[in-house]
Amino acid sequence: DQQVKQNSPSLSVQEGRISILNCDYTNSMFDYFLWYKKYPAEGPTFLISISSIKDKNEDGRFTVFLNKSAKHLSLHIVPSQPGDSAVYFCAASPNYGGSQGNLIFGKGTKLSVKP
Amino acid sequence: DGGITQSPKYLFRKEGQNVTLSCEQNLNHDAMYWYRQDPGQGLRLIYYSQIVNDFQKGDIAEGYSVSREKKESFPLTVTSAQKNPTAFYLCASSIGQNEKLFFGSGTQLSVL
Numbered sequence: 571d572q573q574v575k576q577n578s579p580s581l582s583v584q585e586g587r588i589s590i591l592n593c594d595y596t597n598s599m600f601d602y603f604l605w606y607k608k609y610p611a612e613g614p615t616f617l618i619s620i621s622s623i624k625d626k627n628e629d630g631r632f633t634v635f636l637n638k639s640a641k642h643l644s645l646h647i648v649p650s651q652p653g654d655s656a657v658y659f660c661a662a663s664p665n666y667g668g669s670q671g672n673l674i675f676g677k678g679t680k681l682s683v684k685p
Numbered sequence: 686d687g688g689i690t691q692s693p694k695y696l697f698r699k700e701g702q703n704v705t706l707s708c709e710q711n712l713n714h715d716a717m718y719w720y721r722q723d724p725g726q727g728l729r730l731i732y733y734s735q736i737v738n739d740f741q742k743g744d745i746a747e748g749y750s751v752s753r754e755k756k757e758s759f760p761l762t763v764t765s766a767q768k769n770p771t772a773f774y775l776c777a778s779s780i781g782q783n784e785k786l787f788f789g790s791g792t793q794l795s796v797l
Contacts, residue, residue, distance in 0.1 A: 579725065604785065613689075613775050613788030614728075659727060672718075672743070673786065675727040 573597045574662050576676035583683050589647040591679050593660030596641065600662040604673070605634060605645050608657045617658070618645070650683045657681070687712045691776050691789035698763065698770060699797050706761045706792045708776035717759035718777040718786065721745060728775065734759055735781075763794060771796050 575594045583589045593603075601622040606614035620627040620634045620643065627634050633646045647654055660676040689710040698704045710717065716735050720728040730743030734753040748767025753759055759778075763770045773793050777786040 574727075576727075606786075606788075611694075611773075611791065611793070613691075613777070613790050614786075615788070616785050619785065672730055672733060675720075675729075677725065677727040 572676075573600075574660055574674050574676040576658075576660055576679045578679050579677070580680040580682070583650045583681065585652055585683055585685050586649045589645075589650045589654065589681055589683065591645040591647075591658050591660075591681065593643050593645075593676055594641060595643075595662050597662070597664055598641070599664040600674075602663040603634070603636060603643050604661045604663075605632075606659045606661060606675075607654075608659060608678070614659055647681075650681075652683050652685050655681055655683045689776060689778055689787055689789035691774075691792050694790070694792060696792055696794045697797050698794060701765045703762055703764050704794065706763070706774055706776075706794070708759045708761065708789060709757055710759075710776075710778045710787075710789075711757060712778055712787060713756070714778035714780055714787070715756070716779045716781060716784075717753065718779075719743075719749070719751065719759070719761045720775040720777065722773040722775060722791075731761065731774075770794055 604619040605617040607617045608614040636643045657678040657680045659678045661673045692707045718733040719731040732751040734740035750762045775791045776789040
């Protein structure tokens with residue numbers, strides 16, 4: 571049973587436009603969310619995170635939005651650049667009564683930004 | 686430069702053979718993790734360790750073993766009991782459990 575779902579395996583966007591990557595979760599105990607970026611044959615690198623007490627976090631071209639009632643978060647990249655082409659993983663961390671659980675990852679979305 | 690080093694980058698295993706993947710970090714992180722990635726799949730947790738001499742099974746620990754004798758090192762052994770070992774293996778570390786993870790560059794294991 572997938573607790574973190576990235577329903578779009580791939581996304582293609584034109585350079586300069588906005589990329590929107592979506593992530594849904596099922597466990598209301600999740601209280602910390604992260605996005606990782608991964609190039610082929612490399613380890614993922616941390617991109618941006620958001621705590622459940624916020625609904626938006628911005629870092630340069632990257633913004634993450636959290637809708638707790640819908641159990642949905644999204645990553646916006648504006649403007650998209652060819653170097654953004656990678657697989658993006660959404661991850662969530664559960665809080666079990668103050669004790670953090672391990673990160674749970676989605677299956678990833680492959681973003682292709684075309685020049 | 687601080688970071689996580691995984692070796693080797695590519696590894697081949699013969700049937701019935703145990704192989705060990707190395708993971709070393711000089712970030713002074715307490716927690717270390719091993720994940721497995723299969724094509725089109727997310728990252729699945731194999732084992733994790735929060736402190737030296739202690740480790741716990743993750744979601745897919747069967748056929749794997751680990752040790753944490755030193756803070757800097759968390760080797761993963763893929764035993765002959767793991768029937769489908771071909772995958773991309775990622776080691777990670779964090780300051781504490783489920784702080785931001787820092788990943789190594791991965792080891793691709795294939796079966797001959």
